[in-house]
Amino acid sequence: MHRRLFVKLGMITLCAPQLITRRAAANENGFKVTYFDVPAIRGSRDVTAAGEGRIWVCGQRNGTLGLFDPRDQNLRVIPLGEGAAPHGVITDKDGAAWVTEGGQNAIARVDPISLKVELFRLPAERANANLNTAVFDQAGVLWFTGQNGIYGRFEPKTTRMDVFDAPRGRGPYGMTRTPSGEVWYASLAGNHIARIDTGTAKVSIVEPPTANQGARRVWTDSKNRVWVSEWNSGNVSAYDTVARTWQTWKLPGDRPRTYSVYVDDKDKVWLTDFSANAIVRFDPEAQAFTSFASDKAGANVRQMDGRPGEAWGGESGQNRLVRIQIQTPA
Incomplete structure (x- = not known):
């Protein structure tokens, strides 16, 4: 039998992380790249859309889940429990976050309004x-x-x-x-x-x-x-x-290491290449790659996700989020 637990922990609210904007040299007119520092989310890795323009992001190295709003750059940090090390996050039809919580060997649900954490542990065996x-x-x-x-x-x-x-x-x-x-x-x-x-x-x-x-x-x-x-x-x-x-x-370049894959609503394929320290967009119709190298070494973007017109990733090596917006049809 699995165990069902509720985690009662403090919630931290942080405002206005540093905002840095860069444009992708590969297609300056078609894409806009923006980086968001989120130092309270250590090891910012898998991300997913949270509704209302916000993003969920896993903080694997400090056992947290972040809820980030790029419009006002407000970050809410939800501790997931002692020993937590979240890996992946998805949402259900009600907007709740579901986290594969490797540190506690559990599936975690985070309520989208109260931000209460509920744990469903795997069987002891x-x-x-x-x-x-x-x-x-x-x-x-x-x-x-x-x-x-x-x-x-x-x-x-x-x-x-x-x-x-x-x-x-x-x-x-x-x-x-x-x-x-x-x-x-x-x-x-x-x-x-x-x-x-x-x-x-x-x-x-x-x-x-x-x-x-x-x-x-x-x-x-x-x-x-x-x-x-x-x-x-x-x-x-x-x-x-x-x-x-x-x-x-x-993938282009020498010895690529393809980590993430995400397909957007236009069937364009977004990948991450650890060797090139880059996000790579592949257009299957044009058979063309476009690369977006990070402006910091060791970005290590994990699993990407997005919504119409933009792709998101977590730079786990830099404790940042990255957003690539499509400015014109490409």
């Missing part, structure tokens, strides 16, 4: 799952991954939690849900992607064409293609779940 990413299926069930060889599901209405052994052990990492309702995850250590049957919870493995590629993150586009960031190979690849075919592209 599933300690140290190394929780990574979560996604909701069409029925509102939360599915999640753990790099130490598990995937699981959590039913918010009943608080039932089930945890399963991944078919090839260690590696389950990023997750996505396609428009048709399929749930997929990437296995970094297992070098594959996999579809979860949300009815039976069984897994079907699909092998990318590049061996030992290090499939890290996945994100769907509007055409039911699953885009994959390949950490070891430096590729981005796309698996057409309907035609069951692959396409693969190498």
Whole structure:
């Protein structure tokens, strides 16, 4: 049985972090890049839209979740509990944040209004799952991954939690849900992607064409293609779940290390390249890459997300957020 806990902790409100604006040299007229210092969110990593123009961001190194409003640059910091080390964050239809909380081996829910933290711990026999990413299926069930060889599901209405052994052990990492309702995850250590049957919870493995590629993150586009960031190979690849075919592209530069993948509402693909210290935008129609190098070394942008007209990331190495706004159709 999992344990359900409420965390009663103080909340810090910070105002007006330093704002720095830079334009991307790659397309000065088409994009605007803005950096926001958020020093109270240490290790600012995975982000997601929070509604009303705001952004949720995980502070992995100090066990916090941040709620940032770029309009007035107000930052609210929510401690998640003793020993917390949040990894991923998504939102539900009511705007609540759901966090894969690796430090406490729990799924955390943060209320969007009260900011109260509720923890749903994994069963004791599933300690140290190394929780990574979560996604909701069409029925509102939360599915999640753990790099130490598990995937699981959590039913918010009943608080039932089930945890399963991944078919090839260690590696389950990023997750996505396609428009048709399929749930997929990437296995970094297992070098594959996999579809979860949300009815039976069984897994079907699909092998990318590049061996030992290090499939890290996945994100769907509007055409039911699953885009994959390949950490070891430096590729981005796309698996057409309907035609069951692959396409693969190498990121520009020497020895790219592709970490994040996010597909925006125009089916443009946003990636992060740790070797180039850059965010990279890929246009599948034009077959063109545009790079946005950070103005500080060691930015290490983790999982990106966004909303129409803008893409967001967390510079985990600099305790900053980065926003790229599309100024003109590109």
